[in-house]
Amino acid sequence: MTNPALSRRRLIATATAFIAAPAVARATTLAAPRHNISSFRAQNWQDHFDRLGVPTIVADTTSRALHYWNADGGDYRIYPTSVPLTEELTKRGYTKIVRKRVGPDWTPTASMIERNPELRHMPPGPGNPLGTHALYLSWPAYIIHGTHDTRKIGRKSSDGCIGLYNEMIADLFKIAPIGTQVRII
Template sequence: MTEQRFSRRRLIAVSGAALAVPAVARAQDVPAAAPLHRRNTMSFVPQNWQDHFDGLGIAAIVADTTSRALHFWSGDGETYKVYPTSVPRTDELTKRGYTEIVRKRVGPDWTPTPNMLKEDPTLEYMPPGPGNPLGTHAMYLSWPAYLIHGTHDTRKIGRQSSSGCIGLYNHMVEELFAMAPVGTQVRII
């Protein structure tokens, strides 16, 4: 009878193989048509502009707070884009319905609202720049204090993290800013 030696390397190799077997076995059970990712925190739900507007007008935006996605259609219907967003932290902060872009600004400054100051009295006015919560571009909606804007804090995208606004990565809001003119119809759902 030969004596078998157990080394640390052999123990690690055998343990790794034993742990891999259930994963390989589970992979065999996945149907061929299954999506490549099972868990996507920003599970985009496709939208059709016809479900929300009578016509495209000069352009149309649907901000879906459930899937945390902003859908954009150009007025001619040729351009359709979907962007990941941050959404309001709570339902109480979420305003839903129809509005439109009434003003746009590159390098927006930021002033906390009275409700924000109640929550955090240390907040202060911020000029444009890296610390500004509105990022590099802002599109103001017809509802006071509600915007579609960028953010320097990229951790917020895909999360319930805003005080009511719809936030995008700066490079994405810059692209949207160039495509969505003042008067673009917006629906928040």
């Protein structure tokens, strides 16, 4: 006569092995992941620019990450970002950094005032939506900037700009000179 507990144990062990086998097989046969748990996708500057020669930024609005390479490609950094709220607010294409400012003041655009008539100019400080540093792009009113509201990073939360944590925009501000080529994708 067979032992019912032993049969159940064998059944559970066999079922577990069959369930786990595909996951184990996938884990041992797949190459490195194309993105990490934060959903950052790997980017290569060669997919966006013919050559470097100057520092380069690719801001990926889908994975909400900003990628930076120095002029020779030897220094690569990635930063989590906030991105525009809607597709209508998202401008994509090629631009460059034309101006930099520590302690930027903020003036709402006409479309922002249309949506919220209470918005007013803000000097630098804790309530300023541009945070501690700003990299102005050749497109009017589009900026890569910091934010005092850390809840915005990793989210669709801006009116068109790319936002970074204040400590990360300070780092990028130091290494990205005027003339840095930028692509927003």
